[in-house]
Amino acid sequence: MEVTNRYVVVKTHVEAMPSLSDFELKSESLKLSVEPGSKDVIVRNLYVSIDPYQLNRMKSNSNSQRSGGFAIGIVLGKEIDAYGLAKVVVSDKEEFAEGDLVVGLISWGEYTKIGSEGILRKLDPMGFPLSYHVGVLGFSGLTAYAGLFEVCKLKPGEKVFVSAACGSVGNLVGQYAKLLGCYVVGSAGTKKKVDLLKEKLGFDDAFNYREEPDLKSTLQRYFPDGIDVYFDNVGAEMQEAAVDVMNRFGRVAVCGVISEYTNTERRAAPNMLDVIYKRIKIQGFLAADHVNILADFISTTAEYLRSGKMIPVEDISEGVESVPTAFMGLFRGDNMGKKIVKIGQE
Amino acid sequence: MEVTNRYVVVKTHVEAMPSLSDFELKSESLKLSVEPGSKDVIVRNLYVSIDPYQLNRMKSNSNSQRSGGFAIGIVLGKEIDAYGLAKVVVSDKEEFAEGDLVVGLISWGEYTKIGSEGILRKLDPMGFPLSYHVGVLGFSGLTAYAGLFEVCKLKPGEKVFVSAACGSVGNLVGQYAKLLGCYVVGSAGTKKKVDLLKEKLGFDDAFNYREEPDLKSTLQRYFPDGIDVYFDNVGAEMQEAAVDVMNRFGRVAVCGVISEYTNTERRAAPNMLDVIYKRIKIQGFLAADHVNILADFISTTAEYLRSGKMIPVEDISEGVESVPTAFMGLFRGDNMGKKIVKIGQE
Numbered sequence: 001m002e003v004t005n006r007y008v009v010v011k012t013h014v015e016a017m018p019s020l021s022d023f024e025l026k027s028e029s030l031k032l033s034v035e036p037g038s039k040d041v042i043v044r045n046l047y048v049s050i051d052p053y054q055l056n057r058m059k060s061n062s063n064s065q066r067s068g069g070f071a072i073g074i075v076l077g078k079e080i081d082a083y084g085l086a087k088v089v090v091s092d093k094e095e096f097a098e099g100d101l102v103v104g105l106i107s108w109g110e111y112t113k114i115g116s117e118g119i120l121r122k123l124d125p126m127g128f129p130l131s132y133h134v135g136v137l138g139f140s141g142l143t144a145y146a147g148l149f150e151v152c153k154l155k156p157g158e159k160v161f162v163s164a165a166c167g168s169v170g171n172l173v174g175q176y177a178k179l180l181g182c183y184v185v186g187s188a189g190t191k192k193k194v195d196l197l198k199e200k201l202g203f204d205d206a207f208n209y210r211e212e213p214d215l216k217s218t219l220q221r222y223f224p225d226g227i228d229v230y231f232d233n234v235g236a237e238m239q240e241a242a243v244d245v246m247n248r249f250g251r252v253a254v255c256g257v258i259s260e261y262t263n264t265e266r267r268a269a270p271n272m273l274d275v276i277y278k279r280i281k282i283q284g285f286l287a288a289d290h291v292n293i294l295a296d297f298i299s300t301t302a303e304y305l306r307s308g309k310m311i312p313v314e315d316i317s318e319g320v321e322s323v324p325t326a327f328m329g330l331f332r333g334d335n336m337g338k339k340i341v342k343i344g345q346e
Numbered sequence: 347m348e349v350t351n352r353y354v355v356v357k358t359h360v361e362a363m364p365s366l367s368d369f370e371l372k373s374e375s376l377k378l379s380v381e382p383g384s385k386d387v388i389v390r391n392l393y394v395s396i397d398p399y400q401l402n403r404m405k406s407n408s409n410s411q412r413s414g415g416f417a418i419g420i421v422l423g424k425e426i427d428a429y430g431l432a433k434v435v436v437s438d439k440e441e442f443a444e445g446d447l448v449v450g451l452i453s454w455g456e457y458t459k460i461g462s463e464g465i466l467r468k469l470d471p472m473g474f475p476l477s478y479h480v481g482v483l484g485f486s487g488l489t490a491y492a493g494l495f496e497v498c499k500l501k502p503g504e505k506v507f508v509s510a511a512c513g514s515v516g517n518l519v520g521q522y523a524k525l526l527g528c529y530v531v532g533s534a535g536t537k538k539k540v541d542l543l544k545e546k547l548g549f550d551d552a553f554n555y556r557e558e559p560d561l562k563s564t565l566q567r568y569f570p571d572g573i574d575v576y577f578d579n580v581g582a583e584m585q586e587a588a589v590d591v592m593n594r595f596g597r598v599a600v601c602g603v604i605s606e607y608t609n610t611e612r613r614a615a616p617n618m619l620d621v622i623y624k625r626i627k628i629q630g631f632l633a634a635d636h637v638n639i640l641a642d643f644i645s646t647t648a649e650y651l652r653s654g655k656m657i658p659v660e661d662i663s664e665g666v667e668s669v670p671t672a673f674m675g676l677f678r679g680d681n682m683g684k685k686i687v688k689i690g691q692e
Contacts, residue, residue, distance in 0.1 A: 254618055267616075273402060273606070276632070277402075279635065282629070283629075284621035284622035284626050286622070286625060
């Protein structure tokens, strides 16, 4: 049996803000069969994750020294691998059978053929909506969890600041920190997001950074007792301000620097005198290094979700053709919570 | 009995490069007696340490939020406390008797009267020259040791870069790392220093940063396999270049940023994409937080010194009146190794 597989590619390297003309929707016929012995698996994609880090993979220098897993460059004109949830169509791997639900590296397309080296695991949906497994129970959740508990070793009562707090990871950072008994403030770019953080997600406070001309005094106002942990999703001036207002032995978990992704001239230049005298640690991390805590993360988070203590925030578009717009929206701050594209029906 | 005590003070806040006119040598008569019950101790100073961090204490904003021990501002016109070695003249504390040798916080002066809260401990010279206890067996040594082994958790075979490698701490960083079996390269500001590092201190290589127009390509040349640990004494562009050339899971121990001390406009702006994708940790530290390893540090270092495996590099001036010049020289790179002023004869 053959199907038409539509998938999104980039036509050109993207160095700054992505635009629609950088992308193309390709159509290709795909035979739904696998060679015996190939260990190939073909899946039909249901939900794919739309993440800012993909922009780094589109840059012309993405295959330079820094490539470390996620930063491996995307090949122009070829399928773009991305985290997502899919249904097995045909499998030469004995772990998977037709109809199995799986999560792992699929693609921004309707179908994905995954080779023997592919990263895929069988999914038990545990009664949750499938999209949860791409966001709150997927890599976004693991990123928030690992950054707070493994990188920063967050303790109850500490003061936590998170930027891009309405983003896929940021909103979960705030919710985990609140559940641990921390004081949490988030920054976001619209009033609607600020309201959501304060009124629905239980943040102690939140502010619209676009309305704050002096981020240092803003943070001093929201943190009269200083910041212990800063979960950095944006980089640049916000990181500098957070280091300025940080307490002794403070930790900065650098998860992403979205404001620097689209402008390579923007750089955080934290005051190293503060870093020294306040013994601050600034540490970059990838969730992929923390799969050892996956089981713990999933059981803890599933329990929070079941008891209603944690609220997933999802922003779902429909159809593979909406991937480029969904992706571009990340850099304009269009999304509320986890950006997902629903590619197909279960 | 009364003596004349001469000591150095700063007359004005020093925001950038210090100059001779910022200092004054005061003379005061001092009664060599202590009140019973006061717990006061009067010591005659023999050797005092001359350290760059004192400049941060001379700045007008030194008492701001970042004050964390060492950054407590110096009071204009008053004695300046500094690490050093002294002989007890008279003591109301039972731990100390006349004639005892002590190390701790004394002052840039000929005598120091130390109150009950003073930081002082009795010294066993262990057969070493007294000046060693101000440098290689004092806080400089502990700083190198704690930064490498506690902050960076250095492992044999790793590639280590140290800046200001001929400074009081840098030369010891390189020597400890070599003794652990690491590949070590240092940067310094003169040919004479570079020669010393390579020919006498056993560094694998060294370079004169003043002759290198592009620090990133310089470091790529000296570290074809990347840097695992960067011991940062200078900050600014050098830190940026080291992060560029760093390997995955690399560590930057920020000990000092001397190039930023005299110019608050200079800032390191390490590439956060590298920090994230290479999971780099940038951590500030103070040796004072690591007194728990003092005994281990002293016994290890004493053994290295006795066996000739470690070579102290000292740069000693004589007389309290030479303190300002010695201090100013730190920021011009005048000193080779540990800068000490010998104040008095044993």
